Amino acid sequence: MLQHSAGPSSTGLAPVTTDDLGSAELLFKALASERRLQILAWLKDPVANFPPQQHGDPTKHGACNLFIVEKLGVSQPAASRHLKVLVDAGLVIPTRRKGWTYYRRNEDALSALADVVGSI
Amino acid sequence: MLQHSAGPSSTGLAPVTTDDLGSAELLFKALASERRLQILAWLKDPVANFPPQQHGDPTKHGACNLFIVEKLGVSQPAASRHLKVLVDAGLVIPTRRKGWTYYRRNEDALSALADVVGSI
């Protein structure tokens, strides 16, 4: 079971109720940032968008935090907080392995977004 | 910040390019507020959600500003600014008639949201 920080639920999937304005707001807030949208776009294809990783499978666990930091062009803590926003919204899944942390898209949550938008 | 100044277009339809992170950010910012989501939800059915209007056709032009202000429970200027954010994002269309202003959903723009979300 993939478990991490203080996500809204222990399943890693955002508990989206299509008529719950509060959780919809949380999702939209996470998306309301060009940097975070950029991260999500990059994570669509980690292999193409990031340097080759020696240590983790990009297609399986996602891109290494370091690469995201570097490509974002902001300080490491700033990037870290952006990633936390995405993780807290359930849109991205972190994996800690050895000394590194990998991030990948949560395609289930991203698909569920369509329902949320459809309910607006 | 991006350019936008006047309303995105005189047609009332947002110029959404699905791969433009900037305009997607603008849309999500507009949606990243429980109050504004609430307004959009109410405007789905103006007749059901607002008192009867003597002066404008709710189904045609939307709900009167006054009713939205009152139902939101915030001051008139605060509600006015929320509505402006929605209008600027192209999600809501204002109609000025006589002394009143009516607001209705821009269903075209709201439908286009699905594409934006699908492109994330």
Next chain:
DNA sequence: TAGTTAGATAACATTCTTGCTATGTTGCAG
């Protein structure tokens, strides 16, 4: 013309967001 009403704008305070630097914390290497 004067008064009233709808609604936008101005000015301001408070809170949230986002950037930074500095410092913890954790795990691997020597």
Next chain:
DNA sequence: CTGCAACATAGCAAGAATGTTATCTAACTA
């Protein structure tokens, strides 16, 4: 154990968001 690398957290400053009250403008009405 000691040092280093990866990354999270703390603390702070600047800008944006959101609320307020006060004011301005436009249109209707007496």
